[in-house]
Amino acid sequence: MPGRRTSNKKKSQKVALPDLSAKRRFQQRLLKWYGEHGRDLPWRKTSDPYHILVSEVMLQQTQVDRVIPKYREFLERYPSFEDLAEAPVADVKKTWYPLGYNVRPERLHGIACETVERYGGKLPSDAEELLSFKGIGRYTAGAIRSFAFNEDAPILDTNVIRVLHRVFVAEGDPKAQKTMLWELSEALIPPKKGYDFNQAIMDFGAMVCTARDPYCLLCPMKSFCKTYPFSPMERRS
DNA sequence: GTCCCGTACT
DNA sequence: AGTACGGGAC
Numbered sequence: 001m002p003g004r005r006t007s008n009k010k011k012s013q014k015v016a017l018p019d020l021s022a023k024r025r026f027q028q029r030l031l032k033w034y035g036e037h038g039r040d041l042p043w044r045k046t047s048d049p050y051h052i053l054v055s056e057v058m059l060q061q062t063q064v065d066r067v068i069p070k071y072r073e074f075l076e077r078y079p080s081f082e083d084l085a086e087a088p089v090a091d092v093k094k095t096w097y098p099l100g101y102n103v104r105p106e107r108l109h110g111i112a113c114e115t116v117e118r119y120g121g122k123l124p125s126d127a128e129e130l131l132s133f134k135g136i137g138r139y140t141a142g143a144i145r146s147f148a149f150n151e152d153a154p155i156l157d158t159n160v161i162r163v164l165h166r167v168f169v170a171e172g173d174p175k176a177q178k179t180m181l182w183e184l185s186e187a188l189i190p191p192k193k194g195y196d197f198n199q200a201i202m203d204f205g206a207m208v209c210t211a212r213d214p215y216c217l218l219c220p221m222k223s224f225c226k227t228y229p230f231s232p233m234e235r236r237s
Numbered sequence: 238g239t240c241c242c243g244t245a246c247t
Numbered sequence: 248a249g250t251a252c253g254g255g256a257c
Contacts, residue, residue: 060254061243100243107255137255158253211252212246239257246251 016169016180017187022224026167027190027197029220034200037207039064042071044199049123049148050081050112056143057108057135061101064206070099081121084112107135125149138182143198152194154186159205164188166209170226 018026041064043055054074058067077095078084084092089109096105111133115123123144124130130141138156145153156178164184165174174181189197208215214230222228 063244066244098243101241102243103241104255135255139254241253241256244252247249 016177016184018168018184022168023188025224026188026221030200030204031190031193031196033208033220034196034203038200038203039207042068043147047148047150049125049144050084051075052144052148053111053123053140054108056140056147057104058099060140061104062099066099070096078112081112081115081123084109085116104135107133111135123148125151127153146194146198150195152189152191154182154189154194155198155202156182156185157202158211159202159209160185162211163201163205163209166214166227166230167221167225 043052046052055067055071058071058074062070074095078087078092087109089106092105092109093102096102099105114133115121125145125148127141127145130136130144131138136144142153142155145151146155161174161178161181164181165177168184169177169181208219209221212232216222216225216228216230219225219228
């Protein structure tokens, strides 16, 4: 019998972890690109977990351009967890307007109340505790841990799903591979650089590896990207 | 996995 | 006008 067995993983395992050189190239090129082209956003000038939380909840539903002025206004009106917790929910929703998805300001208010009551006004950095809040899911927990607490915690939002799937996977439905993409997101973080790496990959997805018409010609990953050169997908019947 | 719900595309 | 989107709840 041809019991030929190489050291490669079996197909059934579908592991997309990149080889070391692709991983290093991705890390180095991404951070270099970020240093040259990264956006200067208001929530990147703070490490206050409350500010980070507000920005992330706003960004869950709304694009950066619309979030920026509301982020400033919201924090001016509710400068701390305590201020937010004390405010009537109706006022919070008014301040939130017109961002929409009004269950989110309710949940943000709830997070503030719980943070004041149960955590002495300090947002926890522990993943499980963060996930226990209504309104904080896996993405937002990772964002808070990396952006507010400088931990090497992975994130996976649609930007990151798209980038990682294109560069390292390039087959199948990206959304159906979240488990593997979470592992990839974690494996790619250079030690101690979770903050920059995560910010960088989000900017990269928003500015280069865009959903429609990505800027492949400018892309620093094109030499090893599994999707390069990108061609628009045809509709499946 | 499905639903949510305002936005931003066709 | 129709619909794809998106992080979270369930």
